[in-house]
Amino acid sequence: MTPPDPKVLAKIRVVLARTSHPGNIGAAARAMKTMGLTQLYLVDPAIYPNSQADAMASGAVDLLAQARVCATLAEALADTVLALGVSARRRDIVAEVLTPPEAAGRLLVEAQVAPVALVFGNETSGLSNEELALCQALVTIPANPDYSSLNLAAAVQVLSYEIRQAWLGQPGWPQPELDAASGAELENFYAHLETALADLEFLNPGSPGKLMLKLRRLFSRSRLAKEEVNILRGILTAAQTGRQSRQK
Numbered sequence: 415m416t417p418p419d420p421k422v423l424a425k426i427r428v429v430l431a432r433t434s435h436p437g438n439i440g441a442a443a444r445a446m447k448t449m450g451l452t453q454l455y456l457v458d459p460a461i462y463p464n465s466q467a468d469a470m471a472s473g474a475v476d477l478l479a480q481a482r483v484c485a486t487l488a489e490a491l492a493d494t495v496l497a498l499g500v501s502a503r504r505r506d507i508v509a510e511v512l513t514p515p516e517a518a519g520r521l522l523v524e525a526q527v528a529p530v531a532l533v534f535g536n537e538t539s540g541l542s543n544e545e546l547a548l549c550q551a552l553v554t555i556p557a558n559p560d561y562s563s564l565n566l567a568a569a570v571q572v573l574s575y576e577i578r579q580a581w582l583g584q585p586g587w588p589q590p591e592l593d594a595a596s597g598a599e600l601e602n603f604y605a606h607l608e609t610a611l612a613d614l615e616f617l618n619p620g621s622p623g624k625l626m627l628k629l630r631r632l633f634s635r636s637r638l639a640k641e642e643v644n645i646l647r648g649i650l651t652a653a654q655t656g657r658q659s660r661q662k
């Protein structure tokens with residue numbers, strides 16, 4: 415049997431959004447390294463770097479030293495083709511909810527060709543609506559319904575463990591079905607969509623309501639390929655140009 419490929423694990427990043435306690439960042443790094451994950455991204459951490467993070471990381475300080483600190487979640491996800499939000503169920507924002515083993519399988523398939531991410535929220539508030547809107551699906555840890563909120567680093571441990579078990583158990587994964595658009599391509603598309611809908615007077619920029627969140631949910635459900643994003647953007651440009659010329 416061919417041994418599993420460590421390069422695939424190196425494409426799976428753990429993104430911690432707006433972490434409050436530096437100790438959790440260190441403990442998350444340790445949780446990752448014990449399972450063979452290496453890519454840690456920190457989005458706007460409250461306190462970092464910090465000696466508590468180093469102490470809790472123990473032998474995983476190398477992961478902290480090479481962690482990427484980003485100002486926004488969009489920046490941390492720009493080159494990813496799949497971002498899974500680790501969260502309690504929020505079907506109002508993201509349609510698809512995966513179990514940890516399902517998530518591990520999906521990540522391992524896509525990580526063969528491009529970076530993928532698991533996104534964890536703040537200790538108190540979890541992932542915001544805006545952060546969830548950047549994720550294509552959710553992963554929920556089926557915990558005790560009477561007390562289901564794990565410590566952040568414990569949640570990182572559970573998901574990292576599932577990825578490692580799936581990776582060890584199946585050396586060959588099927589190739590991804592789709593040449594999926596990257597995070598940056600999706601964000602550019604949504605920005606274009608919002609501008610075009612405002613130009614067409616379908617969306618009132620003064621009171622946009624939840625329209626963009628709902629449209630993001632629709633497109634996340636169908637998972638857009640690079641080519642489909644180009645077609646949709648071409649349609650938007652044609653609609654914008656058509657309107658301009660009718661107005662002349």
Ligand code: SAH
Binds near residue numbers: 502534539557
């Ligand atoms: N009160 C927050 C809990 C945050 S716990 C909330 O309601 O969301 C910190 C992070 O750990 C969460 O943002 C999530 O990424 C992860 N987490 C904790 N428990 C989880 C669970 N049961 N399922 C999925 N993610 C969980």
